[in-house]
Amino acid sequence: MRDASPVGSGGDARASDRQGDGNRADARGRRHVYLVGFMGAGKSTVGRLLARELGRRWVDMDTEIVREARRSIAAIFAAEGEEGFRRREAELLARLAEEETPLVVSTGGGVVLRPENRERLRASGIVVYLEVPFSNLWKRLSESGGHSDRPLFSLDDEASLRERFRTREALYREVADLVYANLDTPERAAADLARTLKGFFCR
Numbered sequence: 001m002r003d004a005s006p007v008g009s010g011g012d013a014r015a016s017d018r019q020g021d022g023n024r025a026d027a028r029g030r031r032h033v034y035l036v037g038f039m040g041a042g043k044s045t046v047g048r049l050l051a052r053e054l055g056r057r058w059v060d061m062d063t064e065i066v067r068e069a070r071r072s073i074a075a076i077f078a079a080e081g082e083e084g085f086r087r088r089e090a091e092l093l094a095r096l097a098e099e100e101t102p103l104v105v106s107t108g109g110g111v112v113l114r115p116e117n118r119e120r121l122r123a124s125g126i127v128v129y130l131e132v133p134f135s136n137l138w139k140r141l142s143e144s145g146g147h148s149d150r151p152l153f154s155l156d157d158e159a160s161l162r163e164r165f166r167t168r169e170a171l172y173r174e175v176a177d178l179v180y181a182n183l184d185t186p187e188r189a190a191a192d193l194a195r196t197l198k199g200f201f202c203r
């Protein structure tokens with residue numbers, strides 16, 4: 001059984017060992033840090049700060065997809081459908097998983113949808129689920145113009161988005177080594193996670 005201990009803002013930043021063999025952050029295999037979670041959970045904001053704390057290169061998958069496609073996420077969805085976006089996302093993840101340099105990767109909220117992606121995340125890194133209750137996410141997204149380049153947020157009403165959140169949540173938990181309740185500031189989250197992750201990668 002895999003186990004992901006809840007750790008959270010202000011809490012005791014602990015992490016349980018998924019395989020019980022003390023070898024999760026294997027230097028050859030699970031060297032990256034992946035942030036997963038729903039839209040607005042803070043993957044991009046915290047990822048940038050966490051990379052700085054850990055002295056690692058940061059990759060934001062959405063930014064990279066936009067750079068490579070030379071069009072916005074909304075434009076990719078419009079021209080290629082969600083399927084086209086998911087194909088680009090899966091291809092990028094496959095490349096990142098092979099990257100030798102240890103990275104901090106801010107994923108997009110839908111990266112967990114494809115089983116092959118879930119396998120890759122687990123095989124090549126420590127996966128951190130940034131857990132935020134739906135009501136907070138809805139508030140964050142609707143107040144911060146979260147619709148600007150989030151086609152799914154624009155398409156869904158509150159009830160549909162809540163349903164999407166419910167379905168996704170099980171998948172975030174399935175891949176997570178760590179669950180972090182991201183309810184304080186991004187700076188606090190980055191500092192807490194850096195402390196915990198340094199422990200992981202040093203043992």
Ligand SMILES: Nc1ncnc2c1ncn2[C@@H]1O[C@H](COP(=O)(O)OP(=O)(O)O)[C@@H](O)[C@H]1O
Nearest residue numbers: 039040041042043044045140144182184185186
């Ligand atoms: N603790 C927190 N961590 C990260 N972002 C937060 C936090 N509290 C509020 N926010 C706000 O929530 C939004 C998170 O957006 P973003 O980092 O793009 O999320 P994601 O990449 O998961 O979709 C930003 O507007 C950020 O300022």
Ligand SMILES: O=C(O)C1=C[C@@H](OP(=O)(O)O)[C@@H](O)[C@H](O)C1
Nearest residue numbers: 038039040062108109110150151
């Ligand atoms: O949840 C999703 O399916 C998506 C989340 C977005 O990323 P953020 O989670 O960073 O907003 C982006 O990848 C795309 O709009 C699809």
Ligand SMILES: [Mg+2]
Nearest residue numbers: 043044062106
């Ligand atoms: Mg993001």
